[in-house]
Amino acid sequence: MTAFARCTAGAIAIVPTRRCAALSRRGHSAKFALAGPRVARSAQLRTCSVTAISVGDKVPGDIKFNYFDAEGNMQAVAVDDLTKGKKVVLIGVPGAFTPTCSLKHLPGFLEKADELKSKGVDTIACVAVNDAFVMDAWSKSVGTDDKIMMLADGSADFTKAIGVELDLSDKGLGIRSRRYAMLLEDGAVKELNLEEGGAFTVSSADEILSAL
Amino acid sequence: MALSQALRSTVLRSSLPLTCSPVCRRVCASAAPRASIQSHGLRTSVFTPSLSGFRSKAQRSQRVASFATQALKKGDKVPTDIEVQTLAEDGNKTRLTFGEIINGKKAVIVGVPGAYTPVCSSSHIPGFVEKIKDFEAKGVDYVGVLSNNDIFVMREWGKTMGCDSAKIKMISDGNTELSKALGMTVDMTSRTMGTRTRRFAMYVDNGEVKAVSVEEDEVGGADSDEKTNASWILQQI
Numbered sequence: 001m002t003a004f005a006r007c008t009a010g011a012i013a014i015v016p017t018r019r020c021a022a023l024s025r026r027g028h029s030a031k032f033a034l035a036g037p038r039v040a041r042s043a044q045l046r047t048c049s050v051t052a053i054s055v056g057d058k059v060p061g062d063i064k065f066n067y068f069d070a071e072g073n074m075q076a077v078a079v080d081d082l083t084k085g086k087k088v089v090l091i092g093v094p095g096a097f098t099p100t101c102s103l104k105h106l107p108g109f110l111e112k113a114d115e116l117k118s119k120g121v122d123t124i125a126c127v128a129v130n131d132a133f134v135m136d137a138w139s140k141s142v143g144t145d146d147k148i149m150m151l152a153d154g155s156a157d158f159t160k161a162i163g164v165e166l167d168l169s170d171k172g173l174g175i176r177s178r179r180y181a182m183l184l185e186d187g188a189v190k191e192l193n194l195e196e197g198g199a200f201t202v203s204s205a206d207e208i209l210s211a212l
Numbered sequence: 213m214a215l216s217q218a219l220r221s222t223v224l225r226s227s228l229p230l231t232c233s234p235v236c237r238r239v240c241a242s243a244a245p246r247a248s249i250q251s252h253g254l255r256t257s258v259f260t261p262s263l264s265g266f267r268s269k270a271q272r273s274q275r276v277a278s279f280a281t282q283a284l285k286k287g288d289k290v291p292t293d294i295e296v297q298t299l300a301e302d303g304n305k306t307r308l309t310f311g312e313i314i315n316g317k318k319a320v321i322v323g324v325p326g327a328y329t330p331v332c333s334s335s336h337i338p339g340f341v342e343k344i345k346d347f348e349a350k351g352v353d354y355v356g357v358l359s360n361n362d363i364f365v366m367r368e369w370g371k372t373m374g375c376d377s378a379k380i381k382m383i384s385d386g387n388t389e390l391s392k393a394l395g396m397t398v399d400m401t402s403r404t405m406g407t408r409t410r411r412f413a414m415y416v417d418n419g420e421v422k423a424v425s426v427e428e429d430e431v432g433g434a435d436s437d438e439k440t441n442a443s444w445i446l447q448q449i
Contacts, residue, residue: 066404097364131405134365137328141368154404172297172307172386173362 052163052178052194058187059083059090060161065151066132074132077151079158083187086122089208091148092159092180094166094198095173096130096138104200105179106142112205113147119212121183125149129156129176153177166197179203183211282395284414288421290314291393297363297384298356299370305363310390313383314416317353320445321383323396323412325434326405327361327369336411337373337380339442344378347442350449352415356381360388360409385409398432408432413440415449423448 053059061080069075082088091109093101106126109116113124124147128135132152139150159165159177166178181203183191191211193202284290292311300306314321322340324332337357340347347355357375359366363384370382383390391397391409398410411433415423425440427433433440 095362095364097368098362099364130365131326133326133328134361137369137372152404155401155406169387172295172384174387 053182053189053192055189055192057162057189059184059189060158061187063158063161065127065153065158067149067151068132068136070146072136080187082123082125083184085186086184087120088184089116089121089124090180090182090184091124091126091203092164092177092182093126093128094168094176094179096128096134097141098198100179100198100200101128102138102142105203106144106148108205109181110142110144110147112209115209116205116212119209121212123149125151127151127153127158127177129153129159129174164194181205181208183208283410283412283426284394284396284421284424286421286424289419290416290421291390292419294390294393296358296390297386298381299363299367303367305367305384310383311419313356313381314354314419316418317416318351318418318449319354319356319416320347320352320449321356321358321412321414321416322440322445323358323391323394323409323414325359325398325400325408325411325432327359327365329434331411331433331435331437332359333369333373336437336441337375339437340380341374341378343442343446344380346446347449350446352449354381355379356383358383358385358390358409360385360391360407362386396426398430398434400431400434403431403434411437411440413442413445415445 059079061083062078064076064078065082066074066076089109091105093105095101109124109126116124126135126144126148130138130152131154135150135152139148144150153159156165156175156177159175164178164180166176168174168176176198179195179198179200181193182189191208193204193207195201195203290310292309292315294310295307296310296313297305297307298313313319320340322337324336326332340355340357344355355378357366357370357380361369361384363382363386366382366384370376370380375382385391388397388407388409394412394414396410396412397407400406400408409432411427413425414421423445425444427436427438427440429436
């Protein structure tokens with residue numbers, strides 16, 4: 001099923017019925033709607049409009065990310081454990097090692113990491129739809145050390161759950177995440193700077209800093 | 213006796229309404245055949261509708277077998293029309309079909325499950341980097357590493373392993389199409405990596421497979437490159 005994520009400016013996502021139900025349970029505003037007579041004929045293909053996560057929503061707490069710790073061991077962390085009772089800056093990028101991500105987006109946060117921490121941010125984490133090995137190698141290449149946690153959303157579970165997936169199959173990249181920078185307080189979205197695709201306009205560190 | 217029973221049960225299955233689920237049809241078919249079919253004395257042909265879910269057991273097991281033997285063998289022609297991404301001379305990514313890449317060349321293609329993963333990075337590919345002179349001496353024109361990571365990841369990975377200077381090329385099968393067509397995929401969802409390319413090494417001469425070896429274990433060679441390392445393929449050329 002193809003899906004267009006609904007950004008704050010407004011586009012409609014078409015997802016299977018069960019996922020619509022799961023998303024509305026998680027607190028997204030997901031409504032069932034019939035897309036047209038042809039689609040309505042099959043009960044399975046009812047569509048629902050899903051919005052991407054927005055300010056005030058809670059992130060899905062049970063989804064896990066993989067990452068490599070300082071000792072080089074693969075660990076898993078649930079979103080809940082990452083965000084409960086903490087101020088977290090979550091950065092979403094389309095792909096590790098891709099030009100904008102590597103040259104502008106992530107380094108921007110690396111520079112401002114200390115400033116963000118001094119303003120009360122407990123954790124800065126970067127999420128991409130890559131596996132943990134690639135995220136670990138990328139973190140070493142960019143030099144994030146322990147300033148930014150590099151989290152692997154290998155099967156795009158988290159990305160799809162918050163409605164920010166980006167279909168880059170025609171570029172040979174498959175399903176990826178839209179670029180974003182999000183400020184979470186105790187798991188709830190306080191500030192969200194979400195790009196349409198992979199553009200880099202509002203999702204920089206400066207925007208998040210000005211929100212703190 | 214057994215054969216005619218099988219034929220009857222096949223016909224019985226095909227006579228069930230189409231809205232029945234495959235399970236329902238199997239249950240019904242295992243019941244004793246209705247006397248009316250036998251008493252008609254009609255010459256019924258063995259026909260099962262070929263919609264998915266309605267295949268006979270024999271057809272289903274044949275389908276499974278066809279997947280298992282789908283991996284390319286010696287003497288097969290490689291699929292030439294599948295698009296992959298690779299790096300041009302200037303280092304920028306470019307899209308070519310697999311055929312365009314290996315056209316008219318003696319090529320060694322190495323498949324790996326994942327860039328930056330332990331075995332791929334520490335023994336499998338470094339083995340090829342070390343032995344590149346031996347490959348050139350045997351007349352190999354092209355050595356390529358295939359994985360379904362994207363080209364950006366492959367480019368950086370190649371640099372860290374010295375593939376640039378060894379003139380080993382990186383082929384990114386981003387949508388896993390080529391790996392599927394070669395019959396060399398492995399499901400690594402249990403290791404949170406989704407579907408990946410199975411570890412393999414292949415020697416192709418002008419589009420024809422001259423030698424191929426695949427790691428057939430469950431994890432697609434994630435932990436070993438015994439059968440597919442550089443020494444092995446060098447001996448086959």
